[in-house]
Amino acid sequence: xxxxxxxxxxxxxxxxxxxxxxxxxxxxxxxxxxxxxxxxxxxxxxxxxxxxxxxxxxxxxxxxxxxxxxxxxxxxxxxxxxxxxxxxxxxxxxxxxxxxxxxxxxxxxxxxxxxxxxxxxxxxxxxxxxxxxxxxxxxxxxxxxxxxxxxxxx
Amino acid sequence: xxxxxxxxxxxxxxxxxxxxxxxxxxxxxxxxxxxxxxxxxxxxxxxxxxxxxxxxxxxxxxxxxxxxxxxxxxxxxxxxxxxxxxxxxxxxxxxxxxxxxxxxxxxxxxxxxxxxxxxxxxxxxxxxxxxxxxxxxxxxxxxxxxxxxxxxxxxxxxxxxxxxxxxxxxxxxxxxxxxxxxxxxxxxxxxxxxxxxxxxxxxxxxxxxxxxxxxxxxxxxxxxxxxxxxxxxxxxxxxxxxxxxxxxxxxxxxxxxxxxxxxxxxxxxxxxxxxxxxxxxxxxxxxxxxxxxxxxxxxxxxxxxxxxxxxxxxxxxxxxxxxxxxxxxxxxxxxxxxxxxxxxxxxxxxxxxxxxxxxxxxxxxxxxxxxxxxxxxxxxxxxxxxxxxxxxxxxxxxxxxxxxxxxxxxxxxxxxxxxxxxxxxxxxxxxxxxxxxxxxxxxxxxxxxxxxxxxxxxxxxxxxxxxxxxxxxxxxxxxxxxxxxxxxxxxxxxxxxxxxxxxxxxxxxxxxxxxxxxxxxxxxxxxxxxxxxxxxxxxxxxxxxxxxxxxxxxxxxxxxxxxxxxxxxxxxxxxxxxxxxxxxxxxxxxxxxxxxxxx
Numbered sequence: 001x002x003x004x005x006x007x008x009x010x011x012x013x014x015x016x017x018x019x020x021x022x023x024x025x026x027x028x029x030x031x032x033x034x035x036x037x038x039x040x041x042x043x044x045x046x047x048x049x050x051x052x053x054x055x056x057x058x059x060x061x062x063x064x065x066x067x068x069x070x071x072x073x074x075x076x077x078x079x080x081x082x083x084x085x086x087x088x089x090x091x092x093x094x095x096x097x098x099x100x101x102x103x104x105x106x107x108x109x110x111x112x113x114x115x116x117x118x119x120x121x122x123x124x125x126x127x128x129x130x131x132x133x134x135x136x137x138x139x140x141x142x143x144x145x146x147x148x149x150x151x152x153x154x
Numbered sequence: 155x156x157x158x159x160x161x162x163x164x165x166x167x168x169x170x171x172x173x174x175x176x177x178x179x180x181x182x183x184x185x186x187x188x189x190x191x192x193x194x195x196x197x198x199x200x201x202x203x204x205x206x207x208x209x210x211x212x213x214x215x216x217x218x219x220x221x222x223x224x225x226x227x228x229x230x231x232x233x234x235x236x237x238x239x240x241x242x243x244x245x246x247x248x249x250x251x252x253x254x255x256x257x258x259x260x261x262x263x264x265x266x267x268x269x270x271x272x273x274x275x276x277x278x279x280x281x282x283x284x285x286x287x288x289x290x291x292x293x294x295x296x297x298x299x300x301x302x303x304x305x306x307x308x309x310x311x312x313x314x315x316x317x318x319x320x321x322x323x324x325x326x327x328x329x330x331x332x333x334x335x336x337x338x339x340x341x342x343x344x345x346x347x348x349x350x351x352x353x354x355x356x357x358x359x360x361x362x363x364x365x366x367x368x369x370x371x372x373x374x375x376x377x378x379x380x381x382x383x384x385x386x387x388x389x390x391x392x393x394x395x396x397x398x399x400x401x402x403x404x405x406x407x408x409x410x411x412x413x414x415x416x417x418x419x420x421x422x423x424x425x426x427x428x429x430x431x432x433x434x435x436x437x438x439x440x441x442x443x444x445x446x447x448x449x450x451x452x453x454x455x456x457x458x459x460x461x462x463x464x465x466x467x468x469x470x471x472x473x474x475x476x477x478x479x480x481x482x483x484x485x486x487x488x489x490x491x492x493x494x495x496x497x498x499x500x501x502x503x504x505x506x507x508x509x510x511x512x513x514x515x516x517x518x519x520x521x522x523x524x525x526x527x528x529x530x531x532x533x534x535x536x537x538x539x540x541x542x543x544x545x546x547x548x549x550x551x552x553x554x555x556x557x558x559x560x561x562x563x564x565x566x567x568x569x570x571x572x573x574x575x576x577x578x579x580x581x582x583x584x585x586x587x588x589x590x591x592x593x594x595x596x597x598x599x600x601x602x603x604x605x606x607x608x609x610x611x612x613x614x615x616x617x618x619x620x621x622x623x624x625x626x627x628x629x630x631x632x633x634x635x636x637x638x639x640x641x642x643x644x645x646x647x648x649x650x651x652x653x654x655x656x657x658x659x660x661x662x663x664x665x666x667x668x669x670x671x672x673x674x675x676x677x678x679x680x681x682x683x684x685x686x687x688x689x690x691x692x693x694x695x696x697x698x699x700x701x702x703x704x705x706x707x708x709x710x711x712x713x714x715x716x717x718x719x720x721x722x723x724x725x726x727x728x729x730x731x732x733x734x735x736x737x738x739x740x741x742x743x744x745x746x747x748x749x750x751x752x753x
Contacts, residue, residue, distance in 0.1 A: 050664055054652040054717075064650070068664065091651045091716075092553075093580055093631065109666045113700045117721040120649040 001114045003122060004146040006077030006102065011035055012138040012145070016080040016099075021057075021088045024080070025065060028101050032078055036103070038071060043103065057090030061133075062123045063099045066116060072105040075115050079145060081132060098123065098132055165205055169198055173436050186535030188288050188498055191436055192528070195443015205444060210509050216441045217503040220434035221316070222391040222405050223384070227431035228286050228313045229409025235712070236306040237410060239689055243481040244310035247491070251311075251477040252318045256282040258469035259461060266457040267518065276326040280505045280523050281465055283319030285498025286312040287435045288531065292494065292538055299549040300542055302691035304487050308494055316500050317403035321350060323504045331511040353399030355407060361390035362411025370418050379419055380426030383412060420562055438499040442524075445506075450521050458525035465526060466533065470495040475734050482688070485729035485736070486545040492734075493541050497523075497530040546726035549692050550643045554578075554635035560626070568620040570594075573633040577613040580632045591629055593619045624710030645726055646693060648704045648718030654679035665719075667699045678703065679714040690714055695727060 013031060018024035029044035036043075046067035050056065057063040078101040085095035100119050104112035122128060122145070131144050173194045180187045198205045256278035263269050263277035289312035300308075325343055365386045369379050387405050395401035417423055451458070471492040478488055505523035509516035542548045557574035575582050587593070596608035597616040611617060621629060652661070658681050662669040673681050682703055685696040689712060695704045702724055706716035735743070 049660075052653075053656045053660055053664055054650060054719075056650060058650060068666075093585065110700050113665065113721045116649065120644065120721060124644050 001111070001118050002146070003077070003118065006075050006115055006119075007079060007142070007145060008035075009138055009142045011076070011078045012141045013078070013080040014136050014138045014141055015083050017083050018086055019084075020086060021096075024082065024086055024088075024096075024099060025051075028065075028078055028080055028099065032076065032101065032103060035078070036072060036076055038069060042069065043067075046103075047101070051089075055089040055091060057088035057096050058120065058123075059090055059092040059094065060126075060129070061085060061090075061094055061097050062129065063088050063090070063096045064102065064116065064119055064123065065099065066102040066104070066112075068104050068106050068108065068112065070106040072103055074105065075108060075111060076103045077101065077115070077119070078103075079141060081136070081141060098129060165198075169194065169205070169440055170433075170436055172198075173440060186288070186292070186531050188285075188291060188435065188439055189528070189531040189535060191439035192443045192531070195440040196446045196448065197443075198440075199444040199446055201447050201449055210445070210506055213441045213445050214503065214506045214510060217438050217499065217506070219388070219391075220438035221500060221503060222388060222402060223434040224287050224431055224438070225313060225316060225402055226384070226387040226391075226405040226409040227427050227434075228290055228309070229406040229411075230413035230427055231290075232309055232313060232410055232413065234410070234414040236302075237310055239303070240306040240310040243478055243483060244307055244314060246477040246480070247307075247311045247474065248315035248318050249477075251473040252279075252282045252315050252322065254473035254476055255465070255469045256319075256322060258472060259465050262457070262461045262464045263522075266460050267454070267522065272326065272330055273513075273515075276323065276330065276508065277461070277519060277522065278469075279319060279322040279326055280507075280519060281461070281497060281501050281526055282322060283315045283497075283500050283504075284308075284312045284495045285500050286316055287431075287438070288312075288496040288498035288535065289494060291435075292496065292535065298539055298542065299551075300490075301487075301547045301549055301693045303483075303694075304490050304547050307483075307487075307491060311491075313406050314403070317351070317354070317400045317406070319500065320402055320504065321347060321400060323507055327507050327511050327513065330508075330513055350398065350400045351403055353397065354394055354401070354403035357390065357394045357399055358404040358407025359411060361386065361394075361404060362408035362415075365408060365412045366415040366417065369412075369423070370416075376419050376422060380423045380430075383423065384426075384430060418564070420564075435499070438503070442499055442502040445520070446524050447521075450517065451525055454518060454521050455525065458522045459529065461522055462526040462529040465497070466495070466530060471733065479737055482736075484727060485731065485734045486547060486727060488734040489731050490542055490545050490547050493534060494538055495530075496534050497527045499527075501527050545730055546646075546693075546728075550646050552643070552647070553631050556630050556634045558626075558630065558633070567622060569623055569626070570618060571621050571626060571629070572616055572618045573629070575611050575613050575615045575617065575633065576635045578635050580634075581611055582613045585632055587619075587629075587632065590625070591619055591621055593617045627707070645720075645724045646704075647706050648702060648720035648724070650719045650721070651706070652678055652703070652717040652719045654682075654714050654717045665699075665701060667701065669698070678717050682714055682717065693726070695720075695724070697723060 011031070016024065016027055018027055025047050026044055029047060030040050032038070032043045033040035046069055047065045050065065050067045056065045080099045082097040082099065085097040088096035090096055100123060102115055102119060104115070128144065132141060135141050135144060173191050176190045176194055177187050180190045196202060200206050256275060259278035259281050260271070260274035263274040264271060267277070269277065289308055325346065329339070365383050368386060369383055374382060387408055390408055391401040391405045394404040474492040474495070475488055478491070501523045502520070505520040508519045557576065559572040561570040563570060581587065593605040593608070595618040596603045596605060596611065598608060598612065598614070608615070655677050658669050658676050658678060659674045661667060661678060662674065673684070676684070682696055682705060683690060686694055690705045690708065692705055692708060695702045700722065702720040704718040704720060705714055706718045709715040
């Protein structure tokens with residue numbers, strides 16, 4: 001599973017403006033609705049429902065909200081770089097400025113988990129996060145996200 | 155006369171000072187500190203600088219007294235919770251483990267040192283016990299956090315296997331010295347064992363209670379309290395030994411009782427204990443080092459190295475595996491317990507016994523034991539960190555370093571705690587403190603300010619506040635410098651935090667997990683607790699379909715406070731060595747083998 005299988009350049013928001021966790025999730029749900037043709041409300045509710053299990057703010061300014069939707073045809077990823085960091089009830093209490101949202105079809109099961117693991121691994125990389133924070137164009141962010149691990153190591 | 159006394163004090167104080175200074179070096183190069191003490195003693199001894207204070211008797215007297223102090227201290231610092239967690243497997247290690255180790259080590263002693271069987275077994279018994287001081291030191295000061303199950307097991311084992319090894323050594327040495335034999339011997343051995351340990355257990359419990367009462371009730375001057383408790387402990391040690399019990403076991407038990415009771419002046423007691431225990435260890439290792447004659451080592455070196463090799467690579471792993479077989483201990487945990495079988499002062503101390511009993515060739519025991527201890531301290535002491543990490547038994551740090559001081563307040567539920575504000579901490583970057591953590595005093599540039607006068611906290615400030623012990627961890631996170639989140643941490647703690655109180659049903663539907671029907675109504679914490687069977691420890695994990703649920707943190711009262719979800723199976727608890735199969739593994743293997751045989 002590669003990041004490129006999850007995300008398109010159109011799903012990258014280089015300068016998201018939000019003042020709260022709720023607003024950030026709302027904005028991203030809106031963009032997700034545009035991409036997938038689903039109801040914005042439905043996406044937002046699924047994300048909020050998942051947050052009740054525990055925050056997806058995994059620390060170090062990263063959040064990976066996710067959820068499953070019955071009417072989805074495949075996995076969808078969205079990435080947002082926030083203009084200003086926001087409180088996200090993160091596990092380390094640090095404000096969040098990088099959000100990777102992942103939506104999966106109800107039937108995805110193992111693929112959903114594999115994709116989550118892949119995104120989580122990518123955003124644990126300090127170097128990658130620094131570069132993401134330093135870029136402000138959708139294309140550059142998309143390139144950074146989908147760079148294969150091999151080319152990053154080189 | 156007076157001058158020679160001054161000279162003696164000069165040499166002794168000088169040796170202790172040099173040992174303590176050399177601890178700086180030890181931290182720098184990572185050498186096991188106790189090895190350094192031993193080396194200082196050796197360098198100063200008869201064949202080094204020529205210090206010759208100790209005959210064998212004095213060395214034994216110093217060593218066993220110091221060991222009593224160290225054992226009292228290890229009991230004192232072992233919480234009853236840890237003891238309960240590990241008591242059964244640890245006792246199995248201390249009994250079966252010690253006997254098996256002694257038996258296996260006897261083999262190379264018999265063939266390579268050309269000893270008879272009984273003396274070989276004596277050699278084995280001498281080397282059969284792990285060193286409480288060495289193990290404690292590594293676990294406490296090593297600056298690493300070993301996962302709780304293994305840590306408590308090692309702690310309790312190292313405290314209670316010394317008495318067993320001492321008993322075994324004395325018994326075999328006594329048999330050799332008296333030359334008695336015959337069929338009744340085994341029965342006599344067992345009877346003696348039960349009597350010695352029985353007396354020690356009862357006397358230790360009683361002695362511990364007496365210490366607690368004496369410290370709390372008599373209204374003695376505060377600074378004398380720890381001295382009193384130590385004096386009582388040594389009184390207990392010697393009187394139990396005099397009436398034919400195991401004095402070492404008695405002081406350990408007494409320490410356990412006293413350390414877990416509510417004591418007056420707990421801080422004073424603990425600090426004094428720490429200091430005295432250090433001094434005892436230095437005294438023990440130094441005086442034993444002074445006894446060594448390195449030139450004697452040459453003749454027995456190949457055999458001694460072989461004995462050490464068998465001890466580390468065969469005897470200890472085999473003994474640990476057998477002793478832990480009845481208990482649910484994972485292959486990686488067994489491997490680490492096997493590797494952290496450090497030998498130390500106890501073995502050298504016991505190797506003096508043959509000389510004390512005037513056994514033939516008594517010096518050989520000492521030389522072989524000395525070399526084996528040197529090898530064990532160097533090889534195992536130096537490698538514990540990488541080995542523990544490789545076996546997935548180290549809890550990664552989740553926060554950066556914290557500068558914190560705690561003061562217990564007698565009779566209060568709160569503690570007085572001080573944190574130094576470090577520049578990249580959350581507080582320094584403007585994160586507010588919770589309402590229940592109101593600073594009482596701020597020390598800034600040598601001035602002490604009340605909180606309202608201090609205003610916004612700045613880096614360098616020392617903040618004093620009252621907090622409940624269970625909330626200190628939460629505050630630590632706010633005051634700590636930031637820690638890098640590494641891939642190793644993701645492996646250990648999982649990808650996402652999960653609310654321990656969330657229902658398993660919701661977990662199951664959010665991730666499509668195969669939650670068993672009867673577990674759907676449980677909370678995540680309840681599910682983990684039931685699946686782990688046994689008290690949870692940080693890092694414990696339960697696989698569930700494609701994911702793992704992980705205990706991330708425990709509360710003060712041992713309830714599961716944080717849970718992690720790993721979105722893919724981690725490799726933390728995957729067995730690293732194809733050794734140490736559990737009983738279940740072996741049964742499965744046997745069944746498979748029988749099955750294929752039939753077909």
